[in-house]
Amino acid sequence: MKTQEQIVINLNEIINNTIEGILILQEGFIKNINQPLLEILGYETKDELIDKLATGVLIPTSVEKYIKYNEKLFQEISLITKDGTTIPVIIKIKDIFYEDKEYKIIFILDLRELKEKEKMVIYHSRLSAMGEMISMIAHQWRQPLSTISSMLTRIKLRNNTNKIDKDFLNNSLSDINKHIQYMSTTIDDFRNFFTTDSKKELVSLNEIVAIVFNMIEKSFSSLNIKIEIENKNLQKKHLPKNELIQAILNILNNAKDAFIERGISNPLIKIYFEENNQTQKIFIEDNAKGIDEKIISKIFNPYFSTKNKKNGSGLGLYICKNILEKDNLGEVFVENKNLGAVFTIIIN
Structure with missing residues (x-):
């Protein structure tokens, strides 16, 4: 039987090899972030963002915008990188519970390439x-x-x-x-x-x-x-x-x-x-x-x-x-x- 530590290691390996950025929040603070999202944002390590407010990297639009992608509806917002560049993305938010604590897991897809192709x-x-x-x-x-x-x-x-x-x-x-x-x-x-x-x-x-x-x-x-x-x-x-x-x-x-x-x-x-x-x-x-x-x-x-x-x-x-x-x-x-x-x- 796998130990809890092995499960966590395997989970980190999975989320770090997705094409999506993944952000895990608790009460608005960043608790985990995967490697693809770190690379998009231009940060080198998780420590630069862990326990920071998510509003430091997520910028909601003044009017909620939604787009259809692969027949599903996603919210469109912007990310702000370490150097201040804004990036268009779509997100999907899920509520999860772990060890009696509530978290939000945010799946983020970079739209820059899609926007360029669209143009x-x-x-x-x-x-x-x-x-x-x-x-x-x-x-x-x-x-x-x-x-x-x-x-x-x-x-x-x-x-x-x-x-x-x-x-x-x-x-x-x-x-x-x-x-x-x-x-x-x-x-x-x-x-x-x-x-x-x-x-x-x-x-x-x-x-x-x-x-x-x-x-x-x-x-x-x-x-x-x-x-x-x-x-x-x-x-x-x-x-x-x-x-x-x-x-x-x-x-x-x-x-x-x-x-x-x-x-x-x-x-x-x-x-x-x-x-x-x-x-x-x-x-x-x-x-x-x-x-x-x-x-x-x-x-x-x-x-x-x-x-x-x-x-x-x-x-x-x-x-x-x-x-x-x-x-x-x-x-x-x-x-x-x-x-x-x-x-x-x-x-x-």
């Missing part, structure tokens, strides 16, 4: 959309370039016939400048979309939708897809503008693909809003005949696609959900309604 998936999704974006830029620029060319031809014709006057020239140059400014704004919208900087900006949801509309208007209208946007001003919030642009673009492009694949006549997308003291909502409704009820619960899963292999990566709607749910920004839902699907984006 790369979103960035590569943007890059994969670059070809489509270039096509959209071409649609946005075709009309102003044609107008500028026409104006320059008229200026040249009048100049050759000595019929040019100052007012005509000034008005023409002013109009040309307006079209050039429009093109400059358009390219800025696309350039900003591809930046990896996801800093938050004070912006309203209807302003974000307007940016998206300006990016896709010509491309969608060339396919006879009509977009109706409710004229409603919403309160400005500090939001990750570029990431929300990507989320809305993904939903709209999904609708566009459904229109094309199903040969929908008079394709229509309606975008409307709701706002209260707690949340803001965007509704994106199409008339593309909806989503099969057998798969509607799966469309936000990674690599799930109803499109053929050539046109579908299965990441668009997954990334949309990921963007909304990370950092407790909000949620996204879909349901069939009337003649199509309605995507609802909720911003907390």
